[in-house]
Amino acid sequence: MKAQRKDMCTQLLECYNSDGEAFLQRIRTGDESWVHHYDPEGKPQLMEYRHKTSPSPRKFTAVTSAKKFLFTLFWDMEGVVHIEFLEQGQTVNSEQYISTxxxxxxxxxxxxxxxxxxxxxxxxxxxxxRQTQDALRQLELTTLPHPAYSSGLAPLTIICFPNSRST
Structure with missing residues (x-):
């Protein structure tokens, strides 16, 4: 595995050395992530004006709604290139990814x-x-090699939420 990773890194470095910045500008990165949607529930009375001595209104609470969906995002050096939201309950499979x-x-x-x-x-x-690989050849899309267990190469969280800090 280390030899495979080293070979891939060497290949990428050779591409960069021969094409420079133009090589990096051609790369479009893609990844999927879950989005959780929260609907705060509150009462219209919370919007009413109240005097200081009036009892404080009941505060609304954020309740987790049943809305959780998956999205696929592609980006490059300039920013977001393409985004697709999947319907609730749908997941990414080969057929769906080929459509994307x-x-x-x-x-x-x-x-x-x-x-x-x-x-x-x-x-x-x-x-x-195999279906996806066939579709990639048919669509004439070149892919970068991606070594096994290297999920950190596509940091979707950093692109979508640049101010978030992981602890």
């Missing part, structure tokens, strides 16, 4: 005139399945 790749390829054609983009995503099963 097709939409992404159309986006590449519209925005970059089909410039030679390089796709970087992790090695989750929907990204590495």
């Amino acid at each position: 790749l097709r939409a992404l390829k159309l986006r590449f054609r519209r925005v970059w005139c089909d410039k030679d983009s390089i796709l970087q995503h992790n090695n989750a099963h929907p990204h590495t399945s």
